[in-house]
Amino acid sequence: MSWLTYYLGLFPGLFLLQRDVTCKEYQKVDMIIKLQDTVMLKCAYPEMGKMIQLSWEKKDGDAKHKIAVYNPKRGEYIFFPYNQSVTFLSSSISGDIKLKATAADKGLYQCSINTFPEGVLLKLIAVIDPAKFPRSRAADSRVQIVPGNIMTLSFGYPNVDSITQLTWQRMAGEEISIIVDITPSQSFIGYDYKRRIRFIQSPDQNISLTIENVTTNDVGVYSCHIDTNNGNWTKTFDVDVEDEQSNLPPTRNHATPKVLTEAQNQPAKADIKMFLIFGAIALGSLVLVISVVTIICVWRSKKRKANNTQFQKDTTERHNQRRANPNSYTNPDVYDRPNSRGMEYQEEAIYANL
Structure with missing residues (x-):
């Protein structure tokens, strides 16, 4: 049981879980990217332990096709036929690669990092058709962040009997990052947000998401979506870096x-x-x-x-x-x-x- 489930256990009214039901962690898509001529696949090695090897694969059902591998001692290697379309970015140790994509490159891409003593870290990315990529909606509120500090987003929802699914996600440009996805039986925390978030639901039907040590990479449009037996609700937040001019003393002109x-x-x-x-x-x-x-x-x-x-x-x-x-x-x-x-x-x- 993850530490996120521990927070949910403090407030049983969120999912009305039965005593014999526990939230299990499962692998889900961490990021959704719209197919373009050039696609950036970001693995972002989090420096959790010593990296032994990093590899990229494309999943086609149960089959896996090797794309590239990086070893800190032996360097990088790109497999055929991806050696014509895939290149590592300048910082190979982060694991990010650039793909010159065609329509045939739609699908699921998995980055796996073998570390010691943490074990294997997995990140799953879906490259989808541009026509199926969700459209952004107008933000309900605006939030400014200071790099290095924490950011807290709160969403007050109506008084309902039960919540069947809760999702937090971030949209930035042509990509969507899944932060949290919880159902009564399963919980999921996005790869880029592990060990960086705190998630609490208060008794007055208010859900807050706190992200620690925010950076400029955390800028984007955040949305919290709740599905219940009586309907669904969504709230969006436009998050941007705090303007330094706003801290200056007011002047007449x-x-x-x-x-x-x-x-x-x-x-x-x-x-x-x-x-x-x-x-x-x-x-x-x-x-x-x-x-x-x-x-x-x-x-x-x-x-x-x-x-x-x-x-x-x-x-x-x-x-x-x-x-x-x-x-x-x-x-x-x-x-x-x-x-x-x-x-x-x-x-x-x-x-x-x-």
Whole structure:
């Protein structure tokens, strides 16, 4: 017997259960999705224990067709022929897959997760024909939630003798999630809401559903439906994330401060933009100057080194020639000495006419 049945047992007027009847848990569809070109099948591994392996199958009566499997150590594998139409989403450990669907892909899909020590977790998803997908109805009340807090939805129903079925569900876009489905003999809690809900029926014919640790994924249209021997009743709630502006203190005119703030922010944004532009130009100029100076310095260094090498080479050759033949005319120092001395003697000669 589940803990949800324990709550129901506190208020026997809900189903007028006999003493020898107990609510048994049974597998039912956790989610209903409208068939589209691309269908997202969400398994959402809840991190309850260590995951050993995750697998997807399509159920066709008693037969099961393997679609994909994911193992934390060995990675993912998609079976033929689904390897042409199925891909794991970015976070494979969550188990969510994307299916490029056709009309033949209508049916039941089951995600099973083997965990330790929790055991096997099952989630059943029905992909149905768009014509059979239920239409949403106008909400009776609006509820705002704060992520991380709890959300409580209450439904007061007329005083009746007995309730034959009670259902809570959430509609978001093209999918419907079953939260609670209870009959006098069976109870069902949706896969995504296990260990997150509290369900209580008060003596004054008021049913409340509390969901703990709500997130933005809990946004949608919730409905509570009751079937009785005297008729049925439904109440819907439009649940959305609480607007942060609603927590601000009231002002006479909310639009004026907003416009002034935007106008005041425009010059600051322009200044930042100009600062970034001039900064980029200055940085580019500095890099260009450094590059040119570096190239010139390297070129001059190479040229100076080449000149020193040539000078040393010429000096070495000249010394070698002197050592080989000091009286050779090819030695410019030896050859030039006599000539320069003879020229001095000619310049000093004296001529006289008698």
